[in-house]
Amino acid sequence: MAWRTMEVADQRIRFVVAASRGESSLTELCKEFEISRPTGYLWLKRYRAGGVSGVAELSRRPHRSPERTAESIERRIAELRRERPDWGARKLAVLLGQEGIAIPAATVHRVLLRQGLVRLEDRHRPALRRFEREHPNQLWQMDHKSPKGWNQSVGPLSIVDDASRYVIALDGLGTTRGEAVQQRLEAAFITCGMPEAMLMDHGIPWWNGQSAGGWTQLSIWLMQLGIRLYFSGIRHPQTQGKVERFHGALEMARRRRGLPEPELRQAWLDAFRHEYNHLRPHEALGMKTPASRWHKSNKPYDPNPPAWQYPTDAVVQCLEPSGQLKLDGRRWQVCGPLAGQPVQLVRIEQRVLVFYRSTLLRELDLASQGSAMAEP
The missing domain is CATH 1.10.10 (Arc Repressor Mutant, subunit A)
Incomplete structure (x- = not known):
């Protein structure tokens, strides 16, 4: 699920949760979420019929094309x-x-x-509408570049601000180990402050396709810092357009300028990052530089964030050492890396939504005894 689509689904799920808990009247909730009452009723109807997947954005493509261009x-x-x-x-x-x-x-x-x-x-026409944040540090995009041409098992790690295209970090770590990436992220947070959200692909070390839910120690660490996480659609790198565009410029520089010896590689990356941020005009920014649009985040890095406080009336339960949840006489697999962590349970009729902090992890269907991962 593309990150922009996930934002739509996320809003609808939170509306359904608020409506089911009776936090406000439906009229007040619709006003708060800036939707009409018919739309609110539609979201509730879709959730009752299909759960979390039922409230996702539906394709607007018509089933038939009666006005298709004549063959002649x-x-x-x-x-x-x-x-x-x-x-x-x-x-x-x-x-x-x-x-x-x-x-x-x-x-x-x-x-x-x-x-x-x-x-x-x-083949790829320019998008008529750009999906991007309005202000710096609302969203950072992060990815490893392809290793092709770099004589390493993995290319440089890049972190790009979505609104300004400012390159927060560019490092030839030479590894995808979570510890190394976390160390580099900490340095970025200390220097640049904290983003509100981050966007990555379904790759290591921030995603593990072999574990329940896909969450890793690195992604959980980011959530514990109060960062909301989004993941691009599988095999759809265009949802990470800013960092992919930066990688295109980086690859062009590698081909035309060549790379220095390995011991000088990071200095070369540092120089390119400075050039890209402070000297190179960007068409999408009206020929301004990313540095002219970016500023340090007002949210400072706290290595020991305060414990998360769920609502006072929330149903909270700690996951077992295996990452399972005991509910209604059976054990449900939720998330191994969150073993022992408290999660919030929101029951809506015969379904239970499992949240860790503000992130929806899993949906349990008590009627069918099935569960579904809440794809971020």
Whole structure:
């Protein structure tokens, strides 16, 4: 599930929880969540029918396409493209208009895609809407670059601020061990302050596909610091667009400038990070530099954060040493790395939502005796 989609689902789940607990009237809750009453009723209906997965954003793609472009027009578009292979959809739409065929450029582009007439480098159209944070330090994106060309098992670790594109850290750790990454993150938190949230992919050391829920000691440490975690869609790196774009610039520099000897590699990375942040203008920032848009976070790093306080009326239970939860006469696997930690149980009819701090870990279905991981 892409991080932006998870934000939508997260909002809806919190609405359902608040409504089930009777914290406020439905009218007041709808006003608080900035939705209409019919929308609120719809979210509740979807949750009752399908649980957490039922409130996720549904595809708006129509089941049928009654207005699909006529075959004769599609053939003409293909003919023009072959006559002028270097012309894009906008230019071809002008030609079609001169022939009396009024058709939007977006439709021409879709026809070219269906016909296999779009070059690989032109296949991804620029997004009409950028999903990004408004202010620095609301979200940091983190990833390891591909090791190709770096003569190491893993490429540099990059941390990029979503709003400003400022590179918080760029380090050739040479490893994906959680301890090494945590040490580098601590240094970043001390220097730059704390972000509100972080976005990563489903890779080590912040994700473990072999463990229940996928959580690792590193991701739990980040949650304990009060950072909300999001994970990009599996095999969809575009949801980490800022850090991927930075990696593209870094790869271009590696190819054209070359890398120094291994002992000088970190100095080379430091120089590139300074250039990228302070000297290189960025088109998405109106040709401003990332450093001109970024500022240190107002939230300082606290290595010993205070204990989390669940609501006074919350149902709280500690996980067993195996990471299991004993409930209704059976044991449910929740999260091994959280063994012994207190979790909050929110019961909604025949389902139980298991939260660690503010993060939903798992959904238990008491009726079917099944459980589902709450995919972050």
